Amino acid sequence: MTASSATHANAVPVLALGDILLITLQGELHDTSAEQLQYDISHRIAHSPLPVNGVVIDISGVDIVDSFLGRILAEIAATARLLAAQTVLAGMRPAVAITLVELGLTLPGLDTALNVDRALALLGRAPAAPPPTRPEEGA
Amino acid sequence: MHAPLAPTTHLPIGSDADLAWVRQQVRKTATDLGFGLIQQTKLVTATSELARNTLVHGGGGHVEVTPLRAGHVCGLRLSFVDAGPGIRDLDLAMTDGYTSGGGLGLGLSGAKRLVQELIVDSCPGRGTTVTVTDWASGLPAPRTGTR
């Protein structure tokens, strides 16, 4: 038995949070999904009716980053920057960070934060899920 | 010699989805053998690099996964096998930053740093086999520090 029945790699959703795009990567990311994501993000930045000023990529659920995914992440950040948006990589696991350094992939030029809230703070925004301080509005 | 602890498993490397499957299987086997989290992460990352080379440069192939035991220490041997064009200049291929394609050229040289032993056996025109061996505790074969 092989995995070839699972050839349909899932697309990664891109959420808009005001002028920030939030992308959450989870588990096994296929190469084609990573490439699709790269295209989706630049397309969203360039064609969104509202301006996009920042991109936060949450990789806390990713258990390995190899040179392929590392290159895609660096290219996403470089493309976003050319389109006037800043990218922050959030939540890298310590084991992944140690491995990347040993692999020789230190991703210079990629801003990082320990989690999504800090990434948003770095971009000058409020946390992703603020406590419901004004319940009369939400419900 | 190191006795095999369990029979060798063959996994195909012919697609994107196979790469994901191979990573998962190596992760699971390394966990079962008692590899720590950081060592697992390094081994699975090296696996991803080598399996992708088998797919992209070697035109596809397979990986042989063999759990090992030496005394009380468990290890894992992975052989990535293809019948592709082979590597003409191995020293060049092992150099950080060298790529014949559009990569970063970190796969092979980086993978060597992530595991205790990495051996490339390649014959131009007949294919490439890359074999890595890693022991759960870092023993009995510590990294020899070839950079």
Ligand SMILES: Nc1ncnc2c1ncn2[C@@H]1O[C@H](COP(=O)(O)OP(=O)(O)OP(=O)(O)O)[C@@H](O)[C@H]1O
């Ligand atoms: N299985 C293989 N068969 C043939 N050539 C190979 C094989 N593996 C590696 N090579 C050669 O060695 C070179 C270096 O490999 P390496 O993995 O370091 O870099 P890369 O694959 O080009 O880029 P990346 O950083 O994305 O992995 C390759 O460009 C290729 O020419």
Ligand SMILES: [Mg+2]
């Ligand atoms: Mg490679």
